[in-house]
Amino acid sequence: MASQTSRLDMRFILAQAMAKEAGKVALDYFNRRETLVIETKRDLQDVVSVADREVENLIRARVAEANPHDGFLGEEYGLMEGTSGYTWVVDPIDGTSPFVNGMPNWCVSIAVLHGGRPVIGVIYAPCFNELYAAASGKGATLDGKALSLDPARTIHNSVTGIGANNYVTPAFVGKMVEDLLEAGGNFIRNGSGALMLAYVAAGRLVGYYEPYMHAWDCMAGFCLIEESGGYYHPFDVSGDNLTKGAPVLATGPGAKDDLIKIAGL
Structure with missing residues (x-):
């Protein structure tokens, strides 16, 4: 076998x-x-x-x-x-x-x-x-x-990816952006959460946050980020949770603490 x-x-x-x-x-x-x-x-x-x-x-x-x-x-x-x-x-x-x-x-x-x-x-x-x-x-x-992530890259000297959809309110998204900017960060959104997660693994983005995301959008990116030395917030796939959405946060080592705080996770 x-x-x-x-x-x-x-x-x-x-x-x-x-x-x-x-x-x-x-x-x-x-x-x-x-x-x-x-x-x-x-x-x-x-x-x-x-x-x-x-x-x-x-x-x-x-x-x-x-x-x-x-x-x-x-x-x-x-x-x-x-x-x-x-x-x-x-x-x-x-x-x-x-x-x-x-x-x-x-x-x-x-x-x-x-x-x-x-x-x-x-x-x-x-x-x-x-x-x-x-x-x-x-x-x-x-x-x-x-790929190997550089811990010297933080929200202050790099860019964070964000995602949004109609599963969350405009007010929530606005507060998310406001909190990131007030913490000294900046953001980009390109329309593909999976691709932005790949960019985190490649060090092009220092992190990615989306308040509601499905497993098919993020699981490949999670593996990439973990293997490149980064962090991702646990996503429960037990039972029928695999087919449901959850908050997604993934970061390089230098942005982990700041982005966990901003995301409230």
């Missing part, structure tokens, strides 16, 4: 290959996005297209072929329970709004959970041809180059 390590290795190789394959399909749709029929979900800002669904179906099919007993949670088609102890958590296109509006800030996000924690995190940004990849105990890389 394959060892636990080789099981992880095989899935890690698969996740990277799928991210690239799925990204190629998504990029083809992006380059002819004027042909897409755009639908809305919760509100007019929450959009989806056939590209999201086709990319998720592709990844689901590849996982089912290689690891038929694994669980799978995708943004578009929900949770399928497995029996292997491994669960794939996938956002086929994170940043659909930038995607359909012709901006490059979107990505394919693929995570694998085992024992309630993310043990694989792969994020591929097709417009930039950047592959972020991490597995438990194996470190994190960007296009094969090892």
